[in-house]
Amino acid sequence: MTVRSTTASQQVTPGQPPRRDSVHITPLVRLVATVVVPVYRLLGRTKFEGLENLPRTGAFVVTPNHTSEMDAMTVAMPLYQFGVNPTFLAKDSLFKVPVLGTILRRTAQVPVHRGTADSVKALSAAQKHVAGGGSVIIYPEGTLTRDPELWPMHGFPGAARLALAMEIPVIPVGHWGDEQILGRGPDPQRKRWFRPWPRKTVRVKFGPPVDLSRWAPSSAELDSLPGEQRLASIPQGKTVAATNAIMDAITELVAELRGEQPPQGRWDRRRAERR
Template structure:
């Protein structure tokens, strides 16, 4: 899966990776939290992680894991499923905590749970799931900020029911092959959660705020020349929320 991913990302655009994961955090429980900007960004993150020498498991929405070919490959690679807004999310949380505790492979999670609908593509409010997983597993959190992957493939449609629904994906991907966008990924410093615990009321919210603010602050550095709206406009992406972290 990684070999295919590296080839596809290199074919579509140019990847720039900054930051890393401290050596002392490798081989122990570790959670990584990234902003979600497009349908292509998981592939970009996989390649970025490979470049710094790690291969995390992703906690991904069921829809992506059910996708033809890609979903099969992601599932075979050991990535975890979460169904946003469903009762099984409790089971997914327990599985994620146990996975972090018992594995030397980092778990990468999108705190927002979906591609941002903020007009400027800044991080949404998100959920406290990542924070609760990290606190329950007593694991440090590495914030990951990324920019540029939104230019590879459009947001598209809520569901694909026929060939016409595939048009925004195909046309945007072919356009990206010609333009070769620049994908930027930054691995930030560990978020300090040392004064927080899983059993204390309100600590999950406090941890979530610190994680999201770290992701947003590092994202601001990546997109200094696009402080408000993205220069690349995706007409299919909903823009009905506002980021509270900017």
């Protein structure tokens, strides 16, 4: 399995921002970006770091922390700048909604079958997407963090399972600042608030690929399996351990951006405590 220890240290021309070797961004995404990017920059001064860690070729999984309902745009903007079509997992039911479903398909979003208890079936569309060379953004936490101090919570194993089964790198992402623009209160109702002024600074940092080699099956083992069996072949224990490594990498990036030490343990939203 060659990508499990992959680094993204491809040569970049000095003074030039790193870019994807083969840029494929849907026309609708380009159109949306012409509107969204200028509006976002009215609200926040954006600073992107670590774009050189993004692979110049091949599929990969991007795993950000989740603090604000606007952080999809926060993460999408630097990926768009890099030359990657920002592709998220979206509930499959949304693809059946008139107009919205068309927009999702034309922006190359990927349906996830959240209604099933079978995580393998839930990731089937994402598997096909990365098999075709596409990259995907997956929030390991699954929802906005419930941590009272907005640190990353415990993660779900979907991103790790997909990366291990498809032999593609996981790029951790930390961001901080957008939660000051659009956020939720600490009260039980978690009421939204929007504070556009004064203008905030929003930082996004991409880390190097997470080393998942200790949990990765051999390439020969995976090559012997039909595509639909690859996801199921990864033992649950290994996906959980790999997910913890991914969450550690994300938390480290967030800590760097915040200039703080993260707390001991991660928030478990089922128990409403850190452990």
